Amino acid sequence: MSTLSYAHLSDRSLIRVGGAEAQHFLQNLVTADIDGMAEGGARAGALLTPQGKILFDFLIYRVETGYLLDAPSETAADLLKRLTFYRLRAKVELELLPEDIGVIAVWDDASEAGNALNLGLQAALACVTDPRLPALGMRISGSVADVSAMLDGSPADVAAYDLHRISKGVPEGLKDYDYSDIFPHDADLDQLGGVSFSKGCYVGQEVVSRMQHRGSARKRFVQIESGAMLPEKGADIMAGGKSVGALGSSAGTGDSAVGLALLRLDKVAQAKDNGIPLQCGDAEILVKVPDWASFSLPEPSTAD
Incomplete structure (x- = not known):
């Protein structure tokens, strides 16, 4: 009997970032290193205020059509608006995907999660191990109905996934902290692969780098x-x-x-x-x- 657990994260939405200059656009904005990210890759990341505080946090997936940002639904429209503000004349396409295209979290049984990955590649936009911490499990983005129908396990809800996330010690924006209140180091984003200290400048980079090099968190x-x-x-x-x-x-x-x-x-x-x-x-x-x-x-x- 399968011990795999999965849940549609109905509190998450997807923003597609495409176009010829999508990689350059994101690389100059977000905390994560986007360069060299192959299709099927994933990163945690954030968009900061100029003062270095987290304005939005999200997961980033490299897909055939560009990138997907997996972000809280509550602020997805605001994130899209902010990205549009930064776009200027760049050749970048920005789109908030419809509600029936969402995020499914899969956890508990590693071998079954692997099977879900193989299945997900056939019908999902993205299917990855959570880039923050492998113990969190898999995240599959695509048609909620189609992906759920492929999974052989125990359907759960957002609360069950949050218990799993909390038990692994991984904080998330809005659920654990308010936006514009704390620095990436406070949110452990530097520990969870969401901050690059080797790439070029991005919004808020100077403050974050100073905290890292001074060890002042x-x-x-x-x-x-x-x-x-x-x-x-x-x-x-x-x-x-x-x-x-x-x-x-x-x-x-x-x-x-x-x-x-x-x-x-x-x-x-x-x-x-x-x-x-x-x-x-x-x-x-x-x-x-x-x-x-x-x-x-x-x-x-x-x-x-």
Whole structure:
């Protein structure tokens, strides 16, 4: 019996970026390195403000007709408008695809996901391993009805996928943070392959490069666990009566909960060293740095 799980991510939309100058256009705008990206390739990426904060985040797929941007539906029209603003006279085609062309996430069973990939190539626009983290599974873009009909597994919903994503420690825009509020390093985008530090200039590049070379990222999204339900996104994470960060998305797992939180790592380390518990609402929480992360809690002596 198949253990594959899949879900139509109805909260995601696709924008097609085509035309003779599509590669050059995106390369000069987004945080990811687009040059050398072959058909079937994928990247995580973002469009930043001039001050280096995340204005939009998305996944980028290289397809036969150009590129697909897999982005939150809530802001897809705004992203399309911003891309149009930057297009000027470039030979670039921009199109928001209809709702029946969407994104299917496939996870849980690697071998079955591989079968889904092979099937998806026959009817999908794009079929890739999630470029942020392979453990997240596959993402298939195409006709929602046709792709779903090909998959032999357990259909799930967006909430089930979000639990899977949270359990892997991967934050997403809007669900974990608001746009124009945080830097790519805060959102772990540098850890998840979404920022190139070797390509040429793009919007906000100078600020992001400075943070990288100075090692000045003090806030990071990390995983949290609790034996009680967690409050809504944005709730303060407290240590000794002082805020050390804010809650992102969370999900219940029986009588407990898991979540993601943007925390000042030095303050968390200091609280841990002093035996001060962390609280979010009425829930006491434990902090875990994701397994894939190259950062860790600093030594308490580095805290301000």
